[in-house]
Amino acid sequence: MSMYGTWDAALNWALEYGDTLRAAGYVQGKANPCLFYKKANGVAIMVHGDDFVAVGPEAHLIETRKTLEDKYKIKVEKLGCGSECKSEMRILNKVVRATDSGITLEADPRHAELVIKELDLTTAKVSAVPGSKEEVSRMPGGVKPPTTTTATSTSRNSQARIAVEKDIDSVDDARKSVPNDNWDIDAYDEVALEGDQFEEELDAAGARMYRGVAARLNYMAPDRPDIAYAVKEAARNMSPTKVSDLRRLRKIGKYLLGQPRFVSEFKYQSMPSKTTTFTDSDWAGCGRSAKSTSGGAVCLGEHVIKTYCKQQKVIALSSVEAELYAMVAASAETLALQAYAKDLGLDLDCELYCDSAAALGLAQRAR
Secondary structure, eight states: OOOTTSTTHHHHHHHHHHHHHHHTTOEEOSSOTTEEEETTTTEEEEEETTEEEEESOHHHHHHHHHHHHTTSOOOOOOBSSSTTSBSEEEETTEEEEEOSSEEEEEOOHHHHHHHHHHTTOTTSOOOSSSOOOOOBOEETTEEOOOTTSOHHHHHHHHHHHHHHHSOOOSHHHHHHHSTTOOOOGGGOOOOOBTTGGGOOBOOHHHHHHHHHHHHHHHHHGGGOTTSHHHHHHHHTTSSSOBHHHHHHHHHHHHHHHHOOOOEEEEEOOOOOSEEEEEEEEETTOOTTTOOOEEEEEEEETTEEEEEEEEEOSSOOSSHHHHHHHHHHHHHHHHHHHHHHHHHTTOOOEEEEEESOHHHHHHHHHTO
């Protein structure tokens, strides 16, 4: 027993519903303990807090409903095209619709409305894109430093950026290109962008508003791949937050003003035998740190199951290295989806696509 809101309440509730479903013949997932599957009737259940989403033949879903109603007081909604079913319902505040051709999933439109309201953009001009890349300020000798940067860190930043831009084939070549320097990754700060030295930080209220809006956008991003990169960049500037950061955040809001809704369509299809992942990288795309970005989309047949956009943790010294890191991240995402599918009674193969012949050659050589 636990009192609602106490530290152990969530754990005890998970143990409680787990015991209930296992007693009814469901097998709890190994990769994801919130997934349950009963092979005998083909019903799969996902649990999120106190929300249960069950999928399977209608006759067997009645049995699942009775299993839960015998122990808990529950409210049930059925999604489908039948007379007793709803054509639209909310699952975790996402709008799910059943159509004659398949299922559609819409990211919660209220979040876009709140972002626009919090940024006071109701009457603003619509932006065609959610963001654009920053450019590094350059001088003939390297990178222009901000006025507050020390001479030592400025030298390292300039040398690091120059080293990345040279034709370098190995770490040893990179070390030789900048002798007598510390190659510990933690020793390098981010370089300066044009106008950084003149930027003011937001006041406490502005910074609090920025963090709140950025966090809301970060929640939206998994269902809005069109803003994923811009949101990832906004989330990197939580502290200290500058006026230019707010300007870029407002650009995302102006984009949402013109594109407030995003609907993913999952048309009916025969069950695929494998997952397919497409991956790419943006080498040295961050002008401040020269770090790259990994992006990808995991698909099941014609359905896009997941998209992601992540900053790489280390500085890639070549585009091939950045692509290889992106392939590793894509492999992890694909294997995770494969494991979740196995928890739901599906055995899927995996395949990965990358547009870098060199990175593919390295990956195949490492097998």
